[in-house]
Amino acid sequence: MKPRRSFGRIPRPIGTPAEADDNRQDQSELSVDLDENLRTIESILGNASDLAVRRLALPGEPQSSLAVVYLTSLVNTENVSLTVIEPLLSLSDVAYRSAAMAADPLESLRLTLPTVRPISTAGSMKELIDSLLEGKVVMLIDGASGALYFDALRPPTRLFQLPTSETTVIGPQIGLTESVDDNLALIRSRLKHPRLRVEQVIIGRKSRTDVRIIYFEGIAPREVVDELRRRLHEIDIDMILDPGVIRDLITDRPYSPFVMERMTERPDTVAAEVNLGRIALLVEGSPFAMLLPSQFFTLIESAEDYYLNSLSASLLKLLRAFAYILSVLATPIYVAVVNYHFELVPLPLLLNIAATQEGVPFPLPVAAFLTEMVLDVVREAGIRLPRQFGPVVSIFGAIILGQSAIQAGFVPPGLIIVAMMGTICSFAVPRAEKALAYRLVRFPLLLLGSILGFPGITIGSVALVYHVASLKSLGIPYAVLYPPGHTARLAKKLVRTAEHNQPATRPLAPTDKVRRGKVPEPRDPKNGD
Amino acid sequence: MINPRQLFFIIALTRISALLVLLPVVTAGNALQDAWISVIVATVVAILFVWLGAYLAMKHPGKSLGQFSRDLLGKTGGAITTGLLAISFYVLCLIRTRLVSLVIISHFMPKTPGWALAIPVLLTAFYGAMMGPDTVGRASEFLFTVMALIIVVSMVMSYVWSAERVAGLKPVLSRGLRPVFGAAVPAAFLGLMSGLRVLALGRFTVEEHKMPKATALALLVSGLVLLVVTIDVLTTLGPAQAQAYVMPVLALASSVFIEGILERLDLVLMTAWVLGITFDVTVLLASSSILIGDSLGIGHRKVAAALFLLGVVPVSHRFTDIFVMRQLHSIPVTGIWSAAICVGTLAPVFIAYLIKKRRGGS
Numbered sequence: 001m002k003p004r005r006s007f008g009r010i011p012r013p014i015g016t017p018a019e020a021d022d023n024r025q026d027q028s029e030l031s032v033d034l035d036e037n038l039r040t041i042e043s044i045l046g047n048a049s050d051l052a053v054r055r056l057a058l059p060g061e062p063q064s065s066l067a068v069v070y071l072t073s074l075v076n077t078e079n080v081s082l083t084v085i086e087p088l089l090s091l092s093d094v095a096y097r098s099a100a101m102a103a104d105p106l107e108s109l110r111l112t113l114p115t116v117r118p119i120s121t122a123g124s125m126k127e128l129i130d131s132l133l134e135g136k137v138v139m140l141i142d143g144a145s146g147a148l149y150f151d152a153l154r155p156p157t158r159l160f161q162l163p164t165s166e167t168t169v170i171g172p173q174i175g176l177t178e179s180v181d182d183n184l185a186l187i188r189s190r191l192k193h194p195r196l197r198v199e200q201v202i203i204g205r206k207s208r209t210d211v212r213i214i215y216f217e218g219i220a221p222r223e224v225v226d227e228l229r230r231r232l233h234e235i236d237i238d239m240i241l242d243p244g245v246i247r248d249l250i251t252d253r254p255y256s257p258f259v260m261e262r263m264t265e266r267p268d269t270v271a272a273e274v275n276l277g278r279i280a281l282l283v284e285g286s287p288f289a290m291l292l293p294s295q296f297f298t299l300i301e302s303a304e305d306y307y308l309n310s311l312s313a314s315l316l317k318l319l320r321a322f323a324y325i326l327s328v329l330a331t332p333i334y335v336a337v338v339n340y341h342f343e344l345v346p347l348p349l350l351l352n353i354a355a356t357q358e359g360v361p362f363p364l365p366v367a368a369f370l371t372e373m374v375l376d377v378v379r380e381a382g383i384r385l386p387r388q389f390g391p392v393v394s395i396f397g398a399i400i401l402g403q404s405a406i407q408a409g410f411v412p413p414g415l416i417i418v419a420m421m422g423t424i425c426s427f428a429v430p431r432a433e434k435a436l437a438y439r440l441v442r443f444p445l446l447l448l449g450s451i452l453g454f455p456g457i458t459i460g461s462v463a464l465v466y467h468v469a470s471l472k473s474l475g476i477p478y479a480v481l482y483p484p485g486h487t488a489r490l491a492k493k494l495v496r497t498a499e500h501n502q503p504a505t506r507p508l509a510p511t512d513k514v515r516r517g518k519v520p521e522p523r524d525p526k527n528g529d
Numbered sequence: 530m531i532n533p534r535q536l537f538f539i540i541a542l543t544r545i546s547a548l549l550v551l552l553p554v555v556t557a558g559n560a561l562q563d564a565w566i567s568v569i570v571a572t573v574v575a576i577l578f579v580w581l582g583a584y585l586a587m588k589h590p591g592k593s594l595g596q597f598s599r600d601l602l603g604k605t606g607g608a609i610t611t612g613l614l615a616i617s618f619y620v621l622c623l624i625r626t627r628l629v630s631l632v633i634i635s636h637f638m639p640k641t642p643g644w645a646l647a648i649p650v651l652l653t654a655f656y657g658a659m660m661g662p663d664t665v666g667r668a669s670e671f672l673f674t675v676m677a678l679i680i681v682v683s684m685v686m687s688y689v690w691s692a693e694r695v696a697g698l699k700p701v702l703s704r705g706l707r708p709v710f711g712a713a714v715p716a717a718f719l720g721l722m723s724g725l726r727v728l729a730l731g732r733f734t735v736e737e738h739k740m741p742k743a744t745a746l747a748l749l750v751s752g753l754v755l756l757v758v759t760i761d762v763l764t765t766l767g768p769a770q771a772q773a774y775v776m777p778v779l780a781l782a783s784s785v786f787i788e789g790i791l792e793r794l795d796l797v798l799m800t801a802w803v804l805g806i807t808f809d810v811t812v813l814l815a816s817s818s819i820l821i822g823d824s825l826g827i828g829h830r831k832v833a834a835a836l837f838l839l840g841v842v843p844v845s846h847r848f849t850d851i852f853v854m855r856q857l858h859s860i861p862v863t864g865i866w867s868a869a870i871c872v873g874t875l876a877p878v879f880i881a882y883l884i885k886k887r888r889g890g891s
Contacts, residue, residue, distance in 0.1 A: 340638060341796055448649075454796060455633050455646060458803040462672065463653045466811075469667035470660040477663075481670035482534060 028125045034067055034142035037125075041069060044129055051132075052077070056088060058141075066141045074135035084137050084150055087113050106146045122147040133208055160186075163265040166430065171307040175265045180210050180284040183267065187214060187280070190271035195219075201232045209240040210284035214270070219277045224293060224474050228279055243283045243290035252472050257440045260473040262294040269303045279474075293473035295480070299324060302430040323428035328442045330422040332449035332457050334415065335368050340453030356412040365450030367411045371419045372446065374401070376439075379423065531666030533739035536730060538669035540747035542676060543812050544723035546805025547625065548716065548755050549680075561768035563702060563709050565759045570709060571716030572752030576745050579724025581875055583741040585882060586731030594728035594878070595823030601881035608824050613873045614725060615820035617866065619836060621722055622813035624857055626650050626844045629806045637799065644845035650807050651844055655837040657811035658818055659830050662733040665815055672808050679801035680754065684761060711860050716755075718863035721870060723809075724748050729816035732823070814840075 031037050038053060045051055050073040058064050068084055091112060110119045122128045122138070123146050131138055131149040139148040160182070163175030176183045184198060199213040211232065215225055231250040240246060247261045248254055264270060265287050270280045273291045281290040300320040305313040338357070342350055360367060378397035398420065406413045426439050441464060448456030471478035531539075589597035594614060599607030630646035638646075657665055702709065727734075727744050734740055815829070818836055822829035856862065 344796055452641065452646060452649065453638060454800050455629075455638070455803050456649070458800050459649045459653050459807055462668075462804055462807045462811075463656055465668045465671050466653070466657040466660055466664055469671070470664040477667060479671070480667055481674065 030123065030125055030128065030140075030145050030147060032143055032145045034065060034140055037140050037147075038067060038069070040125060041129065041132070044125070045132075050074075054080075054085065056085075064142045066139060068137060068139050069132065070137040071132055071135070074133075075137060080137055084139070088139075105141060106144045106148060109141065110148055119148050119150055122149055130202075130208060134210070166264060166266050166269070166303055168302065168304040168307070171304055172266070172268045174267065176267055176270075176282075176287045176289060178285050178287055180212055180282045183282050183287075183289065184212060184214070186267035187270050187274070190267060191216075191274065196274070199229070201229075203232065203235050203237070203246070204240040205236070205238050207239040207241065211240070211246070212282040214274060214280040214282065216274055216277065219275070220279050221277065221476075224476060225279060227474055228281075228292070240283060242286040243281055243288055246281060246283065247290060250474075252474070256467065256471060258296075258468060258471060258478070260292070260294055260471055260478050262291040262298050263288045264291060264303075265289070266303050268306070272303075272306060293476040294478070295473070295476075296468060296478055299429060320428055320430065323425035327422045327426035327429070327439060329445065329457070330418050330425070331368050331372060331415075332442060332445040333454075334418040335365055335446060336449035336453040336457055338364055338414075339450065353412070353414050356414055359409045360412050361410070364412070364415065365446070367415055368419070368446055368450070369443075371405075371411055371415055372422075372442070375419055375423045530735045531662055531730060531733050533734065533736050533743040535666035535669055536727065536734055536740060537743040537747045537750075538673040539666065539730065539812055540723050540726065540744055541751045542669055542673045542805055543726070543809040544720055544748065544751040545676070545680070545754050546802060546809045547719050547723060548751075549758060549802055549805070561704070561708070562763060563704070564712055564763060564768065565756055566702070566709050567712035568716055568752065568756045568759050570713040571720055572748060572755075574713065574717040575720030575724055575752075576748045578721055578871060578875060579727070579744055579748060580741055581879055582725045583727045583731070583744040585878060586727050586734075587737045587740045588882065589731070590737040591732060593730075593732035593819050593823045594874075595820045595825075596732070598878050598881075599824070601878055601885060606877065606881075610874045610878055611820050611824040614728065614870060615817045615824070617722065617870060618726070618729075618813045618817035618820070619840075622654070622810050622817065622836075623840050623843050625806055625813070626654070626810050626840070629803060629810075630844070633799070633803070637796065647844040648841065650803075650810055651814075651837060651840055653807055654811040654814045655833060657808075658815040658833040658837075661830075662730055662815060662819070665812060666733075669808065672804060676801050676805050679797060679804075680758075683798045683801070684757060714860045714867065715858045715863040718867040719858075720748055720752070721867055723751075725870070725875075726812055726816045729819040730812075732819065 028040070031040070042048075042051065048071070050071050052070055052072050054068040056066050056068070058066060066088075068080070068088075070080060106121060110121065113119065120131075122131055128138055128147050128149070136149045139150070141147075160174050160177055162173050166175075174186065176186065188196065193216070195217045197213075197215050197217050201211045201213065203209050203211050213225070213228065213232070228250070232246070235246070235249050237245075237249065243261075243263060247259075247263075251260055253260070262273075264273075267289075270289045270291065274280050278291050278293065281292070283290075300317050302316070302320075305317065308316070337344055338353060342353075345353065357364070362370070375398075378401070381397065402416050402420065405411050406416060422442070445457055445460045445464075448460040450456075452459070468479045469477075585594075585597070589600075592600075595607070595611045598610045601607070602610060626647050627643070629650055630643045633646055634641055634643060657668065724744050724747070727740060731737065731740055814833060814836060818829045818833035821827075821836075822832040825832075
């Protein structure tokens with residue numbers, strides 16, 4: 001069996017000073033001396049300007065003290081006072097004395113403190129530092145070789161906003177944010193079921209990014225969940241800023257132009273897909289959730305499909321499929337027809353095309369390549385520019401540049417029409433990141449169409465089908481047209497059937513047959529039949 | 530792994546692709562207006578022999594012919610029986626690669642050199658074979674659907690079914706049975722070579738008990754499609770013209786002219802055919818590499834790479850006479866070839882299996 005490649009494992013020089021420091025920090029236990037612990041923390045964090053240490057003297061004899069430590073940049077100081085300092089001060093002398101005399105003073109204090117926040121115990125300096133960097137408040141007690149930390153505070157985040165990359169006319173208008181807890185709340189509020197599982201994985205040596213795995217136990221295939229968990233645990237990298245980085249590290253085929261993981265910023269989409277047996281990944285700091293394993297036909301699915309009636313949704317899905325095919329094949333077919341198979345075109349149209357070809361300095365394939373590239377550049381510029389300028393650049397780029405190019409005789413107008421049509425069609429595909437990546441394949445097809453005409457495009461398309469058919473997302477085939485045991489599923493991929501006619505089983509969990517319960521029978525309220 | 534439905538798609542698609550262009554000419558050339566009966570006879574004969582192959586594959590789950598023939602006949606016997614079929618697949622793979630380039634050059638792109646078309650086809654087939662049988666299985670789902678749609682649309686556009694035209698097929702069997710059976714030989718051979726791929730792909734097929742049914746059904750469905758195509762050609766062009774054209778289906782399609790919309794339907798049909806034949810070449814290359822690899826104990830990807838490199842020269846050589854290809858599908862050539870496969874591969878393995886079964890072997 002071929003050994004698996006290591007996911008994102010970055011070779012590191014062993015024995016560098018930084019590495020040695022990290023190792024020492026990993027090994028070191030907390031001291032019983034509070035001052036020494038504080039000095040170590042300050043030393044490790046390099047006397048960070050946002051490191052706050054609040055010392056409190058404990059009442060009773062013998063006199064001792066504790067320190068509350070946190071990073072002001074990550075926590076709200078008012079909340080520290082409310083959730084940590086005030087509960088501490090509210091404890092009676094008796095409580096402190098009994099805590100101090102207990103065999104495990106830390107555990108005794110943990111159980112005594114009147115706060116609703118969960119309190120955890122840190123035994124090593126590494127754990128303590130990690131907690132601080134995650135925005136927690138650490139409490140150290142003189143004489144105790146451990147620390148308590150409160151999962152009390154969190155960094156400020158923006159308000160919920162519209163999902164800008166997946167706008168819909170109807171349906172919920174709320175998007176995920178950069179806070180993983182807020183996002184989790186949005187998902188939980190849609191799936192109030194005890195079998196919804198949320199697991200935490202911390203990834204990134206330096207970023208220590210909070211990543212959550214969300215799935216439905218019993219619906220998501222266990223082996224797929226295990227495989228994802230394994231791959232995530234094997235990631236060894238400095239920094240994770242977005243699920244996109246994780247995607248590159250865990251994907252089965254990183255060099256395929258086809259994106260096999262679905263990104264969404266809609267909590268309703270996450271809930272719906274998790275209910276179908278997929279797994280969602282939330283990453284702290286990113287407003288996108290990654291859904292996997294993904295499948296080819298999600299390319300033409302939009303969140304709106306869930307909310308429209310089945311006929312409208314089906315029509316839209318078919319339109320999107322048509323738009324996608326056109327966005328990839330329009331220009332290659334145009335070049336092949338004009339270059340090789342002009343007999344396909346009715347004579348009057350052919351004469352028009354031939355007339356516009358006159359005086360164009362470039363051969364048609366070269367003009368087609370240049371046009372497609374310029375259109376992609378215009379689109380990229382439109383996306384990257386500030387919102388005030390983006391549409392202006394797109395309009396000027398598309399209209400004025402196109403018009404001028406035709407008037408100057410650089411490119412034939414037929415080509416501009418076809419290339420523009422392809423570009424517009426690509427915007428009809430709901431998955432922006434997938435549509436863009438998939439449109440990459442039109443360049444090799446354009447090349448084959450230019451050299452070998454229709455047969456070239458056909459041969460290229462077959463190779464493309466092989467490539468898509470060979471892809472797997474977490475071991476699940478990416479493109480299966482007729483899953484075993486579901487003859488009618490092809491039709492249901494292309495159209496959305498009415499809710500009462502949805503397949504009872506989930507695509508990834510064929511044994512789970514409780515996707516829909518009983519559907520109410522329509523009755524006339526007047527006569528009751 | 531592939532499932533029985535995918536096996537059905539693979540066999541049906543490869544048989545339709547292989548016969549779509551060749552069948553009417555090879556059958557009409559001998560049986561004239563009775564060519565459609567030859568198609569029925571060929572389908573029945575092919576189903577009988579292929580069922581034997583599928584039965585053997587079913588009885589040896591997880592093994593290809595290369596593996597179970599060694600168990601039944603010993604190392605040398607197994608190698609000979611497997612080698613015969615594997616080489617047949619490989620030779621057909623090269624012939625079809627060459628054929629596709631010749632048809633395109635002769636009908637559509639006369640200035641394009643043959644190698645420019647043959648090598649991309651072989652390269653695509655090599656890529657598919659390297660990706661493995663499960664990829665080929667999943668790809669067959671897409672390609673079969675696309676090809677079926679194109680063929681149905683082409684047939685509907687080229688022919689309006691009517692009782693008068695079907696009546697043009699008479700007189701039935703006016704020249705006796707001999708020409709009908711003769712014309713059935715090439716068609717049966719091509720069906721046999723499509724269906725016997727189960728002996729290679731069976732190793733990767735789940736639910737092995739469904740293999741014979743899936744294989745027979747694939748031959749039956751493809752037989753029906755080819756029957757319609759043959760009747761279409763015979764009633765539209767007539768038997769005399771059908772045998773005169775090198776590719777009568779394309780001649781038929783090129784006669785269709787839809788005012789203001791489409792001037793050449795043959796191009797659309799040719800696109801479907803290129804799609805199917807590229808897949809056919811892929812399955813042939815994959816099947817031969819699986820059989821050779823299993824027989825010699827080598828990974829089939831390595832064998833596929835070697836076969837690809839070996840095939841580049843034969844498919845690229847200067848080839849001017851398309852009628853040589855026609856000779857390769859004549860009754861004597863296909864008859865001897867079919868007999869060799871049946872006598873050299875199917876019969877000894879099946880007999881050995883029966884003997885072993887009688888002796889109480891597993």
